[in-house]
Amino acid sequence: MWLTLYYIFCYFVFCYSLMLMTSYITLVLMSRRAQKQLDVELPDDETIKYMLKGSPLTPAVSIIAPAFNEEVTIIDNVNSLLQIDYPDYEIIIVNDESTDRTMELLINEYSLVEVPYDIAMKVPSKPIKRVLKSTDEKYSKLIVVDKVHGGRKADGSNAGINVCSNKYFVCTDVDCIIEPMALYRMMWFVVNSHKPTIGVGATMLMSNGCVVENGRVVEAAVPGEALPMFQQLEYLRSFLIGKLGWSRINTLPNISGGFGLFDTDVAVKSGGYDPMSMAEDVDMLLRMVTYMRNNGLEYQVAQVPKVCCWTEGPSTLKSLSRQRTRWARGLFEIVSNHRKMFFNPHYGAIGALVLPYLFIFEFLAPFLEFIGFIFLIYFSFKGGINWSTSAIVFGMIYSFSFFMTSFVIFFDYGTKAVNWKHTKMSYLKLLLATLLEPFMYHPIITYCSNVGYWRFISNKTAIWAPIQRTGVKKK
Amino acid sequence: MIGYPRSRTVSEPYNIGKVAISSIRYYILLVVAYFKYILQYVFDKFVDYPWETKVAFLILVVCSTLIIIIWASLLVTSIREKRKHWLHHKMEQNYGKGMDYILSSEASELLSRAQIAHFFDLDVSVIGKSILNGKHEKAAFVDLFYTKFITQRSESSRMENIHKMLGMFEIPEFLEKEVSHGNMKRKVLALNKIRPFKLPLNTWVVNTLLNSRYLHVQRLAMYSTIMSSSDSSLEYFETDFFDKHCCIKDEIELAYSLQRRRKEGLKLPNLARWAHIQKNEKAQCMFVRLMRRFNEVEYCGQLTDLFGENKKKKLIEEIARTWGYLHYTECEDLLIEALLTQADDTKVAIMHAMTRLATGKSLDALLEGFANTTNPHVRYEALRCIYNYGAQGRKLFKKLESEATEADKKYFAFFNNPITLEKVRLDREQAYHPSVETVFNG
Numbered sequence: 042m043w044l045t046l047y048y049i050f051c052y053f054v055f056c057y058s059l060m061l062m063t064s065y066i067t068l069v070l071m072s073r074r075a076q077k078q079l080d081v082e083l084p085d086d087e088t089i090k091y092m093l094k095g096s097p098l099t100p101a102v103s104i105i106a107p108a109f110n111e112e113v114t115i116i117d118n119v120n121s122l123l124q125i126d127y128p129d130y131e132i133i134i135v136n137d138e139s140t141d142r143t144m145e146l147l148i149n150e151y152s153l154v155e156v157p158y159d160i161a162m163k164v165p166s167k168p169i170k171r172v173l174k175s176t177d178e179k180y181s182k183l184i185v186v187d188k189v190h191g192g193r194k195a196d197g198s199n200a201g202i203n204v205c206s207n208k209y210f211v212c213t214d215v216d217c218i219i220e221p222m223a224l225y226r227m228m229w230f231v232v233n234s235h236k237p238t239i240g241v242g243a244t245m246l247m248s249n250g251c252v253v254e255n256g257r258v259v260e261a262a263v264p265g266e267a268l269p270m271f272q273q274l275e276y277l278r279s280f281l282i283g284k285l286g287w288s289r290i291n292t293l294p295n296i297s298g299g300f301g302l303f304d305t306d307v308a309v310k311s312g313g314y315d316p317m318s319m320a321e322d323v324d325m326l327l328r329m330v331t332y333m334r335n336n337g338l339e340y341q342v343a344q345v346p347k348v349c350c351w352t353e354g355p356s357t358l359k360s361l362s363r364q365r366t367r368w369a370r371g372l373f374e375i376v377s378n379h380r381k382m383f384f385n386p387h388y389g390a391i392g393a394l395v396l397p398y399l400f401i402f403e404f405l406a407p408f409l410e411f412i413g414f415i416f417l418i419y420f421s422f423k424g425g426i427n428w429s430t431s432a433i434v435f436g437m438i439y440s441f442s443f444f445m446t447s448f449v450i451f452f453d454y455g456t457k458a459v460n461w462k463h464t465k466m467s468y469l470k471l472l473l474a475t476l477l478e479p480f481m482y483h484p485i486i487t488y489c490s491n492v493g494y495w496r497f498i499s500n501k502t503a504i505w506a507p508i509q510r511t512g513v514k515k516k
Numbered sequence: 517m518i519g520y521p522r523s524r525t526v527s528e529p530y531n532i533g534k535v536a537i538s539s540i541r542y543y544i545l546l547v548v549a550y551f552k553y554i555l556q557y558v559f560d561k562f563v564d565y566p567w568e569t570k571v572a573f574l575i576l577v578v579c580s581t582l583i584i585i586i587w588a589s590l591l592v593t594s595i596r597e598k599r600k601h602w603l604h605h606k607m608e609q610n611y612g613k614g615m616d617y618i619l620s621s622e623a624s625e626l627l628s629r630a631q632i633a634h635f636f637d638l639d640v641s642v643i644g645k646s647i648l649n650g651k652h653e654k655a656a657f658v659d660l661f662y663t664k665f666i667t668q669r670s671e672s673s674r675m676e677n678i679h680k681m682l683g684m685f686e687i688p689e690f691l692e693k694e695v696s697h698g699n700m701k702r703k704v705l706a707l708n709k710i711r712p713f714k715l716p717l718n719t720w721v722v723n724t725l726l727n728s729r730y731l732h733v734q735r736l737a738m739y740s741t742i743m744s745s746s747d748s749s750l751e752y753f754e755t756d757f758f759d760k761h762c763c764i765k766d767e768i769e770l771a772y773s774l775q776r777r778r779k780e781g782l783k784l785p786n787l788a789r790w791a792h793i794q795k796n797e798k799a800q801c802m803f804v805r806l807m808r809r810f811n812e813v814e815y816c817g818q819l820t821d822l823f824g825e826n827k828k829k830k831l832i833e834e835i836a837r838t839w840g841y842l843h844y845t846e847c848e849d850l851l852i853e854a855l856l857t858q859a860d861d862t863k864v865a866i867m868h869a870m871t872r873l874a875t876g877k878s879l880d881a882l883l884e885g886f887a888n889t890t891n892p893h894v895r896y897e898a899l900r901c902i903y904n905y906g907a908q909g910r911k912l913f914k915k916l917e918s919e920a921t922e923a924d925k926k927y928f929a930f931f932n933n934p935i936t937l938e939k940v941r942l943d944r945e946q947a948y949h950p951s952v953e954t955v956f957n958g
Binding site: 052055059062077080081082084087088091092093096098099100157161229231232233234235430433434436437440441443444447448450451454455 | 565566568569571572573575576579580582583586587589590593594662663666667700701704708712730731732760761762763764765767768769771772892926929
């Protein structure tokens, strides 16, 4: 009976793999098409700046960055945000009742004073205690919101949304490094779109290998450490193939919480971020899409690979496992909370195609891999494995994975899709990561995902622990 | 301008036996033959194996082949990149100084070809001959010059000199060729460059581009044509051109092009008429906003019937704003009437328009706007309008402040603090007023 079960499982997994590979190939083709379109529609930086800088029509943006106990980096990070090149933007730093000197440093550095402020609590967040602005004209863009501790980034982001006055807002982490041209490139899509743009996503990259000067990345390279290097590869594949591919058919299911631009009005009408969610970014975008669909409104969600945001990835096993467990839990939450959208053609391609893909190939995969691993160990000892066939199947998976990475490299180099240093060493590191990934990195991710699922099922209290950061190299 | 149409060079066909086929077909046949061979090999080699082994092996071979192709392409791309960089560097070394001079304020007088040649360290004998060899050198030259043009062009440099210089290097012909190329990316890149250089396009090329199946190309061609000095270019808007598609960029481009026409004293359109022709509300709003931007007071009266179209809320808001900015006082009765009937968002725009007119006639209507609503946003905006309504308004504001209830006091607090965000908002609104200088230079 066990053997029959094993054979059924083997055939199922084989067909599953073929389907997965087919969907990857489809995504590759779609992302290629999307990049071609971007090549045509996104002009060079000088042209974008030339057109948008002088125009009063360029939409204003609010940058929302929640901060909690960031005394070490807060001033550098705010200075970095103040350096962003864009004609009309405001920066909203939301202090989530830090217990260190974050607030004190901000007040002293930027000469902040409390100002009267008309705050309508449009989306749920803990009460706002005060709003501060600088008396110094050169910091007129800066608004600091001091609020009651919410414990989650989503709560802080919601407080920022309540304060923001512009049509668009960008949600980021206070420790993220954003390129100076980022807002221009994102906004180009908003002004160039014939449909209302409700969200624009950027490419997240690891800052672990970068050299930073005055809050700007001056040398972007692939991290030297193993874990961040694997994550870099994973991010590149996800942003250049997955997200870009889905954006081609306007079905992008997620805009990264690290750096994403949203339409304030639609975000508010959809209820903003869910402070209790572990995947608040996916959750909000799906609710925004639901709102637009339910009201029969046209919309567009775009992904711009050329807009890069550098964030420090977990470099220790402990922090990585904590992050991935949380993500897995978040995915389970999404599947559970938005189940009515899955396989539902009312929500267009996102309901009929993307969310089923997410369910079958992202949600079920760690579970299947775990069962496969148990079967492998059991039948290795029992002698039920045809090793020559296994070797060929393994070769198939390995060569496919190598092909995907080669494609990403070719894609990135040929189109300069991502705005970073395109050196031979970077690409060699990525190739090395590809060769080692199935043995060193993937098992960890699978394990963490299963732990995350288990925690969701067993209803264990979720803890939002910050990633232990070591800081980036400074010039 | 040069003559069209041109014949495109077709590569020599391959001869396979008696059949002559094109190069692409030849390579397709090669690939098909290769996979046929692999397929045969797999079925011969793995004849006793189950189907999944055969499929797995086939995928393995296909992936390996694709990897080889990708890496070979990567090598070719890297060589191309290096050549491009080298050419760019060469152009900077040879002609960078000359370009800088042409774009600087020193070149404010009309220069002869010989003088231009001198600044580019060229011999006079080269005038009329090909200076740049091949399309790659020309592309590198245009790229470099375009970057310099956008970033460092002085206001006093002369467009005639730039045209003359580009003509010497055969750039207009090159760009025209690029524009008619089949590759969309090359087409768009060339169009993006033609526009700021204001190069005249051949009618044949314009017509082809305007009928392109790509909306992006159509629009770029349209704006390039408007940018040129031709009066007939305005005819493109005499039809319902925008249909369903209209975005902010269209407005930016139009504003930019019309600003240039205005600067050069060329014929300008009746924007109110264009607003009537368009069916798309977005496009109508765009033309009304442009009226405001270009201070077209004389056409304000033509907007009265559009203001009466109660269905188009955004359009009503824009018209109200435009009337306010352009001080079209004859509309005041219409505004007072509309304040009673319109939705809250529209009311705010109307109230601001009344404040801009500030004739004294509408102050009571503003007070009613403040008193007769529970919407905090409308109340706040009404108060702001009263505050900004000149001496009469300020007096009324003081009176209201002294009588304010506890709940209303927070509204008044804003006006007594100079560093609230309101200041920023007001500045931004001011930015669209025609009196404000913009960076639309050139």
